[in-house]
Amino acid sequence: MTNILCIGAGYVGGSTMPIIASHCPEDRFVIVDINEARIAAWQSDQLPIYEPGLDEIVWRTRDKNLFFSTEIDRHIAEAEIIFVSVNTPTKTFGRGAGRAADLQYWEKTARQILKNSNSSKIVVEKSTLPVRTAEAMERILNSNGNGLHFDVLSNPEFLAEGTAVRDMQSPNRILIGGRETESGQKAVAKLVELYARWIPRERIITTNLWSSELSKLVANAFLAQRISSINSISALCEKTEADISEVANAIGRDERIGNRFLQSSVGFGGSCFKKDILNLVYLCEHYGLPEVARYWEQVVLMNEYQESRFAANMVASMFNTVAGKRIALFGAAFKANTSDTRESPALEVCRALLEEHAKIVITDPYAMENASQDLGELAARVVFEPDPYAAAKSAHAIAILTEWKQYAELDYERIYHSMAKPAFLFDGRNLLNHKKLFELGFNVYSIGKPPLTRLVNVGLTSA
Numbered sequence: 186m187t188n189i190l191c192i193g194a195g196y197v198g199g200s201t202m203p204i205i206a207s208h209c210p211e212d213r214f215v216i217v218d219i220n221e222a223r224i225a226a227w228q229s230d231q232l233p234i235y236e237p238g239l240d241e242i243v244w245r246t247r248d249k250n251l252f253f254s255t256e257i258d259r260h261i262a263e264a265e266i267i268f269v270s271v272n273t274p275t276k277t278f279g280r281g282a283g284r285a286a287d288l289q290y291w292e293k294t295a296r297q298i299l300k301n302s303n304s305s306k307i308v309v310e311k312s313t314l315p316v317r318t319a320e321a322m323e324r325i326l327n328s329n330g331n332g333l334h335f336d337v338l339s340n341p342e343f344l345a346e347g348t349a350v351r352d353m354q355s356p357n358r359i360l361i362g363g364r365e366t367e368s369g370q371k372a373v374a375k376l377v378e379l380y381a382r383w384i385p386r387e388r389i390i391t392t393n394l395w396s397s398e399l400s401k402l403v404a405n406a407f408l409a410q411r412i413s414s415i416n417s418i419s420a421l422c423e424k425t426e427a428d429i430s431e432v433a434n435a436i437g438r439d440e441r442i443g444n445r446f447l448q449s450s451v452g453f454g455g456s457c458f459k460k461d462i463l464n465l466v467y468l469c470e471h472y473g474l475p476e477v478a479r480y481w482e483q484v485v486l487m488n489e490y491q492e493s494r495f496a497a498n499m500v501a502s503m504f505n506t507v508a509g510k511r512i513a514l515f516g517a518a519f520k521a522n523t524s525d526t527r528e529s530p531a532l533e534v535c536r537a538l539l540e541e542h543a544k545i546v547i548t549d550p551y552a553m554e555n556a557s558q559d560l561g562e563l564a565a566r567v568v569f570e571p572d573p574y575a576a577a578k579s580a581h582a583i584a585i586l587t588e589w590k591q592y593a594e595l596d597y598e599r600i601y602h603s604m605a606k607p608a609f610l611f612d613g614r615n616l617l618n619h620k621k622l623f624e625l626g627f628n629v630y631s632i633g634k635p636p637l638t639r640l641v642n643v644g645l646t647s648a
């Protein structure tokens with residue numbers, strides 16, 4: 186039996202460890218966190234995150250070979266392998282503010298591991314970190330005067346929220362980076378052996394530490410770049426009567442381009458794309474590569490443009506004012522099948538419309554609590570309504586901001602009749618059947634497609 190600890194019971198720790206535990210019944214897994222409420226939620230019937238299929242795996246493993254705890258020091262002492270999946274947000278102060286990763290939680294963890302260890306251990310970076318962070322981790326850990334040795338491995342996580350269970354059960358690849366020393370390679374082999382219990386060996390890639398750390402940032406940068414690329418073209422489509430779905434389909438059929446991550450939208454959100462690209466930008470600047478930094482920064486700038494362009498189009502289409510108008514936002518989560526609202530474009534659109542003094546009603550099947558928290562003081566100016574029909578009642582406009590399947594299945598005839606006229610529908614996810622909505626009476630505006638409207642002299646204007 187191996188004692189395995191995970192520090193950080195957030196999205197990553199909380200969704201990966203139960204799955205690993207389910208495949209390694211003879212090993213003992215503990216997930217710890219400083220956040221007592223979060224640990225209590227993991228121990229309850231109401232898990233702190235919504236992730237399809239995860240509940241069942243937690244019920245199956247919890248209190249058998251998987252335990253949640255706040256006793257961090259004790260469990261560090263007992264562990265042989267420690268995964269660290271604490272948050273690594275963008276720094277908001279000091280040098281590198283707004284770009285560099287804030288490594289304070291990460292460093293605190295390293296010091297805590299050192300303080301509570303009385304045996305040598307393998308420490309695994311699961312959090313997303315700037316390239317060469319493992320070097321600092323190694324320095325802190327191996328600065329002990331008592332002969333203990335720590336092998337630091339990089340094992341970045343590639344799961345996406347909403348499909349975390351599927352991604353972890355059957356990943357495209359598992360990446361493990363380690364030192365090319367004998368001890369480093371032994372540690373790599375131990376982690377490979379853990380994953381090989383259910384993942385085919387050829388899908389487990391081993392590299393040097395720095396390639397592994399950097400690959401994680403680069404994977405997110407490439408994924409986000411595709412979205413910004415297609416979104417940039419959506420703006421051009423709106424000017425030229427080309428249709429972004431047709432363009433995406435036509436280019437995606439080329440096997441060299443591929444058809445995934447070409448869904449044009451109101452913008453990408455989530456806790457990682459923006460922060461990881463900004464981190465990459467900062468690294469490039471740090472290493473004296475300003476041209477490379479500017480190249481990647483543009484992916485984030487294009488996303489901000491897309492979000493503000495969408496909100497500005499709403500205002501322009503609704504006769505250049507939304508002051509006092511009720512607008513129903515369908516969706517708050519940054520994507521479907523998650524309750525996460527971090528960096529959600531829906532909340533960006535909400536903020537922009539509040540600036541214009543619109544009366545905002547938000548509906549979402551799972552993310553309203555997080556939305557309210559993320560909006561902070563602005564939440565007091567928003568109505569949260571679980572029922573989309575009630576949210577749309579008397580509204581001047583609906584904006585589809587999260588691609589929840591249930592929004593495609595609503596009775597839009599009923600919704601249309603309950604709304605103020607002219608009724609506007611802005612589809613920020615190109616989720617609905619626009620022609621049908623237009624026939625029902627809606628004025629329909631989507632992403633990268635000509636608007637379907639009966640209103641003359643009112644068209645899309647760019648931000």
Ligand code: NAD
Pocket residue numbers: 192193194195196197198217218219220223257270271272273290291293294311312313314342343344345346456457
């Ligand atoms: P999160 O904020 O949901 O969870 C992090 C947890 O770490 C929090 O519960 C926090 O209380 C805890 N924590 C912080 N400092 C601690 C300490 N000293 N001791 C114990 N617990 C501590 O973050 P997340 O979304 O799980 O992301 C974690 C890391 O994984 C980040 O680096 C992120 O970039 C990366 N990542 C996230 C995703 C994702 O889908 N969310 C996917 C891949 C990688």
Ligand code: UGA
Pocket residue numbers: 313342343344345346347405408412445446447448449450451452453454455456457458519520521
């Ligand atoms: C992303 C990556 O996909 C994961 O591989 C990575 O592990 C993770 O970030 C991370 O490091 O945190 P996630 O943010 O959960 O996962 O979700 P994605 O499916 O990548 O979607 C991100 C955003 O892009 C969402 O707002 C989504 O709606 C948007 N998106 C995605 C589009 O607008 N168009 C697309 O074609 C695809």
